[in-house]
Amino acid sequence: MACLVAKSLNIAKATKQQTRDIESIVETIQSIVVIAEETAAGTEQIASSAESLSEGMEKYSSKSKNVLGIVNQLTQKVERFKLS
Incomplete structure (x- = not known):
């Protein structure tokens, strides 16, 4: 019976650790999503700036x-007044 209780406690302990690990993974994935969204927004801003620059x-x-064209016209008109 003691062996069964010990095994149950080990299973409960392992389950808690897995839950903590899963929570950590979820937090990491959420951070990645935030970074990806910020990167996408930055890319859109750069594209908009590039378009405006273009x-x-x-x-x-x-x-x-x-x-x-104006300089060429002015040059032609000035040519008329040159003294030979």
């Missing part, structure tokens, strides 16, 4: 082309 560069390129 749009800004397109506008800059367009304006640079316009300025170049």
